[in-house]
Amino acid sequence: MLDDNLAQKIKDSKYRLTSQREAILEVMVANRGKHLSAEEVLQKARDEHPLIGMATVYRTLDILASMDILHKSMFDDKFRYELCDNDRHQHHHIICLSCGAIAEVQEDLLHILEEHLEKKGFRVLDHDLKLYAYCPECCQRQKNLAR
Protein backbone atom coordinates (compact mmCIF):
# COMPACT_ATOMS: atom_id res chain seq x y z
CA MET A 1 0.00 0.00 0.00
CA LEU A 2 1.50 3.28 -1.07
CA ASP A 3 1.87 6.35 1.05
CA ASP A 4 -0.78 8.71 -0.31
CA ASN A 5 1.35 11.75 0.48
CA LEU A 6 4.08 10.65 -1.88
CA ALA A 7 1.72 9.59 -4.66
CA GLN A 8 0.02 12.95 -4.33
CA LYS A 9 3.35 14.76 -4.41
CA ILE A 10 4.02 13.27 -7.82
CA LYS A 11 0.52 13.99 -9.14
CA ASP A 12 1.01 17.59 -8.08
CA SER A 13 4.32 17.80 -9.90
CA LYS A 14 5.03 18.05 -13.58
CA TYR A 15 5.53 14.28 -13.66
CA ARG A 16 2.85 11.64 -14.25
CA LEU A 17 2.07 8.92 -11.78
CA THR A 18 2.51 5.74 -13.75
CA SER A 19 2.22 2.18 -12.45
CA GLN A 20 6.00 1.82 -12.73
CA ARG A 21 6.63 4.89 -10.62
CA GLU A 22 4.07 3.70 -8.11
CA ALA A 23 5.79 0.31 -7.86
CA ILE A 24 9.18 1.94 -7.31
CA LEU A 25 7.80 4.27 -4.66
CA GLU A 26 6.26 1.29 -2.88
CA VAL A 27 9.60 -0.49 -2.89
CA MET A 28 11.31 2.52 -1.37
CA VAL A 29 8.64 2.95 1.28
CA ALA A 30 8.69 -0.75 2.14
CA ASN A 31 12.46 -0.51 2.54
CA ARG A 32 12.56 2.67 4.56
CA GLY A 33 15.99 3.09 6.15
CA LYS A 34 17.74 0.81 3.66
CA HIS A 35 20.14 1.96 0.98
CA LEU A 36 19.08 0.23 -2.21
CA SER A 37 20.99 0.10 -5.47
CA ALA A 38 19.19 0.47 -8.79
CA GLU A 39 19.60 -3.27 -9.35
CA GLU A 40 17.98 -4.06 -6.01
CA VAL A 41 15.12 -1.70 -6.70
CA LEU A 42 14.62 -3.34 -10.09
CA GLN A 43 14.40 -6.83 -8.59
CA LYS A 44 11.96 -5.79 -5.89
CA ALA A 45 9.84 -3.70 -8.26
CA ARG A 46 9.51 -6.68 -10.59
CA ASP A 47 7.61 -8.59 -7.90
CA GLU A 48 4.82 -6.13 -8.52
CA HIS A 49 5.56 -5.10 -12.08
CA PRO A 50 7.43 -7.92 -13.86
CA LEU A 51 8.12 -6.10 -17.13
CA ILE A 52 9.67 -2.96 -15.69
CA GLY A 53 13.06 -2.10 -17.21
CA MET A 54 16.29 -0.83 -15.71
CA ALA A 55 16.20 2.46 -17.62
CA THR A 56 12.85 3.26 -16.06
CA VAL A 57 14.23 2.48 -12.62
CA TYR A 58 17.18 4.83 -13.08
CA ARG A 59 15.00 7.56 -14.57
CA THR A 60 12.44 7.28 -11.80
CA LEU A 61 14.99 7.19 -9.00
CA ASP A 62 16.60 10.33 -10.35
CA ILE A 63 13.23 12.09 -10.57
CA LEU A 64 12.38 11.09 -7.01
CA ALA A 65 15.77 12.30 -5.82
CA SER A 66 15.31 15.64 -7.59
CA MET A 67 11.99 15.98 -5.76
CA ASP A 68 13.70 15.30 -2.43
CA ILE A 69 11.68 12.15 -1.95
CA LEU A 70 14.81 10.03 -2.11
CA HIS A 71 18.37 10.66 -1.13
CA LYS A 72 20.98 9.51 -3.65
CA SER A 73 24.49 8.74 -2.60
CA MET A 74 27.44 6.62 -3.52
CA PHE A 75 28.18 3.46 -1.55
CA ASP A 76 30.21 0.51 -2.58
CA ASP A 77 31.05 2.08 -5.97
CA LYS A 78 27.46 2.50 -7.04
CA PHE A 79 24.58 4.86 -6.46
CA ARG A 80 22.23 3.91 -3.68
CA TYR A 81 18.91 5.45 -2.84
CA GLU A 82 16.99 5.74 0.39
CA LEU A 83 13.70 7.34 1.34
CA CYS A 84 14.17 10.77 2.86
CA ASP A 85 13.02 10.79 6.42
CA ASN A 86 11.99 14.21 7.63
CA ASP A 87 12.11 13.23 11.28
CA ARG A 88 15.74 12.17 11.20
CA HIS A 89 17.22 14.81 9.03
CA GLN A 90 20.95 15.00 9.67
CA HIS A 91 22.07 11.44 9.62
CA HIS A 92 25.42 10.08 8.64
CA HIS A 93 26.50 6.60 7.66
CA ILE A 94 28.86 4.27 9.38
CA ILE A 95 29.95 1.42 7.18
CA CYS A 96 31.44 -1.78 8.56
CA LEU A 97 34.64 -2.67 6.73
CA SER A 98 34.20 -6.31 7.67
CA CYS A 99 30.53 -7.21 7.12
CA GLY A 100 29.42 -4.19 5.11
CA ALA A 101 26.56 -3.34 7.45
CA ILE A 102 25.46 0.28 7.27
CA ALA A 103 24.42 1.90 10.53
CA GLU A 104 23.23 5.44 10.94
CA VAL A 105 24.47 8.17 13.21
CA GLN A 106 22.19 10.96 14.34
CA GLU A 107 24.73 13.17 16.05
CA ASP A 108 24.69 16.63 14.68
CA LEU A 109 28.15 18.04 15.12
CA LEU A 110 28.41 19.38 11.66
CA HIS A 111 26.43 22.52 12.35
CA ILE A 112 29.43 23.93 14.18
CA LEU A 113 31.64 23.20 11.22
CA GLU A 114 29.15 24.61 8.77
CA GLU A 115 28.76 27.83 10.75
CA HIS A 116 32.51 28.22 10.68
CA LEU A 117 32.51 27.85 6.89
CA GLU A 118 29.60 30.26 6.44
CA LYS A 119 31.70 32.87 8.24
CA LYS A 120 34.39 32.32 5.62
CA GLY A 121 31.92 33.06 2.84
CA PHE A 122 30.75 29.62 1.82
CA ARG A 123 27.08 28.80 1.55
CA VAL A 124 26.80 25.18 2.65
CA LEU A 125 23.82 23.30 1.21
CA ASP A 126 24.49 19.68 1.97
CA HIS A 127 27.03 17.29 3.32
CA ASP A 128 27.88 13.64 3.19
CA LEU A 129 29.77 11.98 5.99
CA LYS A 130 30.80 8.37 5.83
CA LEU A 131 32.63 6.68 8.68
CA TYR A 132 34.50 3.47 8.00
CA ALA A 133 34.70 1.20 11.02
CA TYR A 134 34.30 -2.27 12.36
CA CYS A 135 30.82 -2.65 13.79
CA PRO A 136 30.38 -3.93 17.36
CA GLU A 137 29.46 -7.42 16.12
CA CYS A 138 32.55 -7.73 13.94
CA CYS A 139 34.78 -6.34 16.72
CA GLN A 140 33.39 -9.04 19.00
CA ARG A 141 33.86 -11.76 16.42
CA GLN A 142 37.50 -10.70 15.96
CA LYS A 143 38.08 -10.86 19.69
CA ASN A 144 36.56 -14.35 19.86
CA LEU A 145 38.79 -15.58 17.05
CA ALA A 146 41.87 -14.26 18.84
CA ARG A 147 41.21 -16.29 21.96
Add this chain to the structure above:
Amino acid sequence: MLDDNLAQKIKDSKYRLTSQREAILEVMVANRGKHLSAEEVLQKARDEHPLIGMATVYRTLDILASMDILHKSMFDDKFRYELCDNDRHQHHHIICLSCGAIAEVQEDLLHILEEHLEKKGFRVLDHDLKLYAYCPECCQRQKNLAR
Protein backbone atom coordinates in the same frame (compact mmCIF):
# COMPACT_ATOMS: atom_id res chain seq x y z
CA MET B 1 62.68 15.41 -9.51
CA LEU B 2 61.16 12.75 -7.34
CA ASP B 3 60.91 12.79 -3.60
CA ASP B 4 63.55 10.28 -2.48
CA ASN B 5 61.50 9.28 0.52
CA LEU B 6 58.69 8.00 -1.62
CA ALA B 7 60.94 6.26 -4.12
CA GLN B 8 62.71 4.61 -1.21
CA LYS B 9 59.42 3.58 0.35
CA ILE B 10 58.61 1.61 -2.80
CA LYS B 11 62.08 0.08 -3.04
CA ASP B 12 61.71 -1.09 0.54
CA SER B 13 58.33 -2.66 -0.20
CA LYS B 14 57.51 -5.84 -2.05
CA TYR B 15 56.93 -3.75 -5.19
CA ARG B 16 59.51 -2.77 -7.78
CA LEU B 17 60.32 0.79 -8.64
CA THR B 18 59.78 0.96 -12.38
CA SER B 19 60.04 4.00 -14.60
CA GLN B 20 56.25 4.02 -14.94
CA ARG B 21 55.75 4.05 -11.19
CA GLU B 22 58.35 6.74 -10.85
CA ALA B 23 56.59 8.89 -13.46
CA ILE B 24 53.24 8.47 -11.70
CA LEU B 25 54.75 9.34 -8.32
CA GLU B 26 56.28 12.46 -9.84
CA VAL B 27 52.92 13.50 -11.22
CA MET B 28 51.30 13.08 -7.82
CA VAL B 29 54.06 14.99 -6.05
CA ALA B 30 53.96 17.79 -8.63
CA ASN B 31 50.21 18.04 -8.07
CA ARG B 32 50.24 17.92 -4.30
CA GLY B 33 46.88 19.05 -2.96
CA LYS B 34 44.99 18.31 -6.19
CA HIS B 35 42.55 15.47 -6.66
CA LEU B 36 43.47 13.80 -9.92
CA SER B 37 41.46 11.22 -11.82
CA ALA B 38 43.16 8.23 -13.44
CA GLU B 39 42.67 9.86 -16.83
CA GLU B 40 44.37 13.06 -15.64
CA VAL B 41 47.25 11.10 -14.18
CA LEU B 42 47.62 9.22 -17.46
CA GLN B 43 47.81 12.42 -19.50
CA LYS B 44 50.35 14.02 -17.20
CA ALA B 45 52.43 10.86 -16.87
CA ARG B 46 52.64 10.62 -20.66
CA ASP B 47 54.60 13.87 -20.78
CA GLU B 48 57.41 11.94 -19.20
CA HIS B 49 56.56 8.43 -20.30
CA PRO B 50 54.60 8.56 -23.59
CA LEU B 51 53.83 4.86 -23.90
CA ILE B 52 52.40 4.30 -20.45
CA GLY B 53 48.99 2.59 -20.48
CA MET B 54 45.83 3.16 -18.48
CA ALA B 55 45.92 -0.25 -16.81
CA THR B 56 49.34 0.55 -15.40
CA VAL B 57 48.05 3.84 -14.07
CA TYR B 58 45.13 2.18 -12.29
CA ARG B 59 47.31 -0.60 -10.94
CA THR B 60 49.96 1.81 -9.69
CA LEU B 61 47.49 4.22 -8.11
CA ASP B 62 45.89 1.34 -6.23
CA ILE B 63 49.28 0.12 -5.02
CA LEU B 64 50.24 3.62 -3.86
CA ALA B 65 46.90 3.98 -2.08
CA SER B 66 47.37 0.62 -0.34
CA MET B 67 50.76 1.89 0.87
CA ASP B 68 49.12 5.05 2.23
CA ILE B 69 51.10 7.20 -0.16
CA LEU B 70 47.92 8.29 -1.92
CA HIS B 71 44.39 8.79 -0.71
CA LYS B 72 41.69 7.42 -3.01
CA SER B 73 38.18 8.77 -2.95
CA MET B 74 35.17 9.27 -5.11
CA PHE B 75 34.46 12.69 -6.58
CA ASP B 76 32.36 13.53 -9.53
CA ASP B 77 31.44 9.88 -10.15
CA LYS B 78 34.99 8.69 -10.49
CA PHE B 79 37.92 7.79 -8.30
CA ARG B 80 40.35 10.57 -7.61
CA TYR B 81 43.73 10.34 -5.97
CA GLU B 82 45.76 12.81 -3.97
CA LEU B 83 49.09 12.64 -2.24
CA CYS B 84 48.75 11.96 1.47
CA ASP B 85 50.04 14.84 3.47
CA ASN B 86 51.19 13.87 6.91
CA ASP B 87 51.15 17.41 8.20
CA ARG B 88 47.51 17.98 7.39
CA HIS B 89 46.01 14.71 8.40
CA GLN B 90 42.34 15.21 9.06
CA HIS B 91 41.13 17.18 6.13
CA HIS B 92 37.71 17.24 4.59
CA HIS B 93 36.52 18.44 1.21
CA ILE B 94 34.18 21.24 0.39
CA ILE B 95 32.96 21.08 -3.18
CA CYS B 96 31.46 24.08 -4.93
CA LEU B 97 28.17 23.17 -6.58
CA SER B 98 28.59 26.01 -9.04
CA CYS B 99 32.21 25.99 -10.23
CA GLY B 100 33.31 22.58 -8.95
CA ALA B 101 36.27 23.95 -7.04
CA ILE B 102 37.43 21.70 -4.22
CA ALA B 103 38.62 23.44 -1.07
CA GLU B 104 39.89 21.73 2.02
CA VAL B 105 38.81 22.04 5.61
CA GLN B 106 41.18 21.32 8.43
CA GLU B 107 38.77 21.52 11.34
CA ASP B 108 38.78 18.42 13.40
CA LEU B 109 35.38 18.05 14.96
CA LEU B 110 35.03 14.45 14.08
CA HIS B 111 37.08 13.17 16.99
CA ILE B 112 34.18 13.92 19.30
CA LEU B 113 31.85 11.96 17.07
CA GLU B 114 34.28 9.09 16.76
CA GLU B 115 34.79 8.85 20.50
CA HIS B 116 31.05 8.64 20.92
CA LEU B 117 30.91 5.75 18.45
CA GLU B 118 33.84 3.95 20.05
CA LYS B 119 31.89 3.94 23.29
CA LYS B 120 29.09 2.17 21.44
CA GLY B 121 31.48 -0.59 20.38
CA PHE B 122 32.53 0.55 16.92
CA ARG B 123 36.17 0.73 15.95
CA VAL B 124 36.42 3.70 13.61
CA LEU B 125 39.29 3.55 11.15
CA ASP B 126 38.58 6.26 8.64
CA HIS B 127 36.05 8.81 7.54
CA ASP B 128 35.13 10.78 4.50
CA LEU B 129 33.31 14.08 4.80
CA LYS B 130 32.19 16.03 1.79
CA LEU B 131 30.46 19.37 2.11
CA TYR B 132 28.49 20.71 -0.83
CA ALA B 133 28.36 24.46 -0.97
CA TYR B 134 28.74 27.56 -3.06
CA CYS B 135 32.27 28.85 -2.68
CA PRO B 136 32.85 32.50 -1.67
CA GLU B 137 33.64 33.47 -5.28
CA CYS B 138 30.46 31.92 -6.67
CA CYS B 139 28.38 33.45 -3.84
CA GLN B 140 29.79 36.83 -4.79
CA ARG B 141 29.15 36.30 -8.49
CA GLN B 142 25.55 35.38 -7.73
CA LYS B 143 25.12 38.54 -5.69
CA ASN B 144 26.56 40.64 -8.51
CA LEU B 145 24.20 39.11 -11.04
CA ALA B 146 21.23 39.84 -8.81
CA ARG B 147 21.97 43.54 -8.67
Add this chain to the structure above:
DNA sequence: ATCGCTGCAAAATCTTTGCAAGTTA
Protein backbone atom coordinates in the same frame (compact mmCIF):
# COMPACT_ATOMS: atom_id res chain seq x y z
C1' DA C 1 66.98 -16.66 -14.77
C1' DT C 2 63.28 -15.56 -12.08
C1' DC C 3 59.36 -13.35 -11.14
C1' DG C 4 57.13 -9.14 -11.39
C1' DC C 5 55.44 -5.58 -14.44
C1' DT C 6 53.68 -3.61 -18.73
C1' DG C 7 50.69 -2.55 -22.68
C1' DC C 8 47.10 -3.92 -25.27
C1' DA C 9 42.67 -5.49 -25.91
C1' DA C 10 38.74 -7.44 -24.16
C1' DA C 11 35.57 -7.79 -20.51
C1' DA C 12 32.96 -6.21 -16.64
C1' DT C 13 30.20 -2.77 -14.29
C1' DC C 14 27.25 0.78 -13.78
C1' DT C 15 24.63 4.41 -15.92
C1' DT C 16 22.70 7.10 -19.74
C1' DT C 17 20.53 7.80 -24.20
C1' DG C 18 17.84 7.17 -28.76
C1' DC C 19 13.80 5.66 -30.44
C1' DA C 20 9.45 3.49 -31.72
C1' DA C 21 5.44 2.17 -29.40
C1' DG C 22 2.37 2.59 -25.55
C1' DT C 23 0.09 5.36 -21.84
C1' DT C 24 -1.57 9.35 -19.18
C1' DA C 25 -4.09 13.51 -18.36
Add this chain to the structure above:
DNA sequence: TAACTTGCAAAGATTTTGCAGCGAT
Protein backbone atom coordinates in the same frame (compact mmCIF):
# COMPACT_ATOMS: atom_id res chain seq x y z
C1' DT D 1 -5.00 14.41 -28.91
C1' DA D 2 -0.69 15.99 -27.33
C1' DA D 3 2.81 15.24 -24.49
C1' DC D 4 4.99 12.20 -21.49
C1' DT D 5 6.74 7.61 -20.38
C1' DT D 6 8.27 3.00 -21.27
C1' DG D 7 11.25 -0.99 -22.63
C1' DC D 8 14.71 -2.40 -25.36
C1' DA D 9 19.02 -2.12 -27.18
C1' DA D 10 22.96 0.35 -27.95
C1' DA D 11 26.22 3.51 -26.42
C1' DG D 12 29.14 5.69 -22.78
C1' DA D 13 32.14 5.89 -19.11
C1' DT D 14 35.04 4.04 -15.72
C1' DT D 15 37.59 0.28 -13.92
C1' DT D 16 39.37 -4.52 -14.01
C1' DT D 17 41.46 -8.63 -16.01
C1' DG D 18 44.01 -12.07 -19.18
C1' DC D 19 48.02 -12.70 -21.43
C1' DA D 20 52.27 -12.65 -24.10
C1' DG D 21 56.37 -10.29 -23.89
C1' DC D 22 59.51 -7.12 -21.48
C1' DG D 23 62.35 -5.68 -17.62
C1' DA D 24 64.23 -5.33 -12.80
C1' DT D 25 66.92 -7.51 -9.36
